[in-house]
Amino acid sequence: MVSDRIRHTVVFTLIHQIGSDREDDFLQAAQQLAAIPGVEAFEVLAEISPKNNYRFGLSMEFANQAAYEQYNAHPDHIRFVQERWLSEVTDFLEIDYAAR
Amino acid sequence: MVSDRIRHTVVFTLIHQIGSDREDDFLQAAQQLAAIPGVEAFEVLAEISPKNNYRFGLSMEFANQAAYEQYNAHPDHIRFVQERWLSEVTDFLEIDYAAR
Numbered sequence: 001m002v003s004d005r006i007r008h009t010v011v012f013t014l015i016h017q018i019g020s021d022r023e024d025d026f027l028q029a030a031q032q033l034a035a036i037p038g039v040e041a042f043e044v045l046a047e048i049s050p051k052n053n054y055r056f057g058l059s060m061e062f063a064n065q066a067a068y069e070q071y072n073a074h075p076d077h078i079r080f081v082q083e084r085w086l087s088e089v090t091d092f093l094e095i096d097y098a099a100r
Numbered sequence: 101m102v103s104d105r106i107r108h109t110v111v112f113t114l115i116h117q118i119g120s121d122r123e124d125d126f127l128q129a130a131q132q133l134a135a136i137p138g139v140e141a142f143e144v145l146a147e148i149s150p151k152n153n154y155r156f157g158l159s160m161e162f163a164n165q166a167a168y169e170q171y172n173a174h175p176d177h178i179r180f181v182q183e184r185w186l187s188e189v190t191d192f193l194e195i196d197y198a199a200r
Contacts, residue, residue: 043197045199046197051194052193052195057197095152096147097157097159100146
């Protein structure tokens with residue numbers, strides 16, 4: 001990863017049944033975060049390791065800390081967290097990577 | 101991520117003092133895993149989120165599950181786990197991503 005770049009990731013599980021329409025609807029809503037300015041390399045992923053209980057992941061990159069903070073403060077991000085994440089995600093862990 | 105591709109990641113903390121030579125030596129040894137056949141997009145990363153206690157990460161990609169299993173079974177990987185990982189890593193979590 002290049003010097004100031006940050007890869008923001010979050011693994012999570014949903015309240016919804018596996019393979020359900022509501023699960024799919026949540027993941028489609030999450031995909032919309034890709035449109036927020038500063039978000040690069042956005043991915044909605046399946047988490048497949050048998051060594052943890054998380055089922056999904058989001059991964060995105062920011063050019064620097066300022067772009068990351070702009071994303072966090074963006075109304076579309078805040079709305080997604082308040083209207084979807086808080087009520088539909090049962091467990092999650094945020095992991096952020098930078099070059100060393 | 102393309103269909104069969106797997107992104108294998110692990111976040112971890114070390115027994116060593118932050119910024120110490122022994123920490124650096126461990127991370128350099130980890131970097132050698134990149135030479136194992138099938139390993140792509142290998143990265144040794146700093147974990148920078150204040151929301152967890154992990155300090156480092158490894159990220160790599162495999163073309164498919166067979167390449168991932170070949171890596172796991174490779175003598176250089178097994179030796180690294182036995183000679184370094186088990187005695188120098190205090191906490192870790194493996195997270196594997198695939199396309200959905």
